[in-house]
Amino acid sequence: MKIDRIEAIPLAIPYRRPFGFASGRVTAADHVLVRITTDDGLVGHGEAPPRPYTYGETAASIIAAVSDLFAPVLVGADPFARERIRADLDRTVANNAAKGAVDVALWDLVGQACGQPVHVLLGHAADDVRAAHMIGLGTPKEMVADAVEMRDEHGVDAFKIKVGRELGVDMAAVRALRAELGDGVELYADANRGWDADTAIVASRRLHEFGVSMLEEPNPAADVLGRRRIVTASPIPVVGDESTITLGGVARSLLDGDSEAISVKVARTGFTDSAKIVGLCEGLGVTTVVGNQIDGMLGTVASVALGCGLRALARHPVEVTNYLLMTDDVLAEPPVIADGRLAARQEPGLGVTIDPDKLAHYRVD
CATH class of the missing domain: 3.20.20.120 (Enolase-like C-terminal domain)
Known part of the structure; x- marks a missing residue:
């Protein structure tokens, strides 16, 4: 099993009310859905919430990191080789949320391949x-x-x-x-x-x-x-x-x-x-x-x-x-x-399914 494709999909979902804290305030979920597909059809997902006031990342920077820096490393790689992938991604400093979402998607894939939930x-x-x-x-x-x-x-x-x-x-x-x-x-x-x-x-x-x-x-x-x-x-x-x-x-x-x-x-x-x-x-x-x-x-x-x-x-x-x-x-x-x-979900991997209609509605790319 090899990674065939990786996507970074920006989303914009309104909040019911703003959420405030000492270092920032958010009014909508401008998150990025990271989707990794293997050559045998498995799909793993991770979520990257950009927090520029904490880590310096924006939705645009996460998309750029995943698409321009991480994709050349990931495509063709074995999803089970998480330590090798981690070492390759760490050649790019910071970009914590982007790396976190990639790692979550990889574990989702591994769980599905093994028939076991991530937990x-x-x-x-x-x-x-x-x-x-x-x-x-x-x-x-x-x-x-x-x-x-x-x-x-x-x-x-x-x-x-x-x-x-x-x-x-x-x-x-x-x-x-x-x-x-x-x-x-x-x-x-x-x-x-x-x-x-x-x-x-x-x-x-x-x-x-x-x-x-x-x-x-x-x-x-x-x-x-x-x-x-x-x-x-x-x-x-x-x-x-x-x-x-x-x-x-x-x-x-x-x-x-x-x-x-x-x-x-x-x-x-x-x-x-x-x-x-x-x-x-x-x-x-x-x-x-x-x-x-x-x-x-x-x-x-x-x-x-x-x-x-x-x-x-x-x-x-x-x-x-x-x-x-x-x-x-x-x-x-x-x-x-x-x-x-x-x-915890009992299905293999994270046990999640993305609703295609909602994805089409909330994606902003």
């Missing part, structure tokens, strides 16, 4: 995961309404709260969420690098008072000494995310004392490097959680597969609800959150 190939630690919901910036009333909707309609009881604005505004939102949701709900916070170190230290102590369990990316990681001061002073663990986007970056962050836990995202490290990062952290006794890049349905299915595949991830809530922000998608069978959990 089984990864290790089959679980059949479903507990869902966590990511609450975007807004007024306290808006943020509480978002959380209550997810709790009441989907049974979700774990929430990541976007913070990183003026401290009083953020703490008012956290206070309102804890008051409404009660002590039985897990809350953790993500500042998306929005605070300076001194503000983050004060914030960490206040968050601890509200029973918030973790603080993700409190300040710009380039402020190395400031980040270390936060880690030393914070009563809750500091989680690396945007500052720990590669295997080497994770190692440096942990050894330098910049992070105490790591958020892993399939959208930027695929299955291959995500598993390597989780293994590194597991050996060091460091917690890993599955994060969300405001993924669509395909990215959500991939995140669930990763969470169900690896034991270190399966024990924590997985951020898998934000596809609900989108008014539609191109998958024929949407993910289903039931009683606060989302199950």
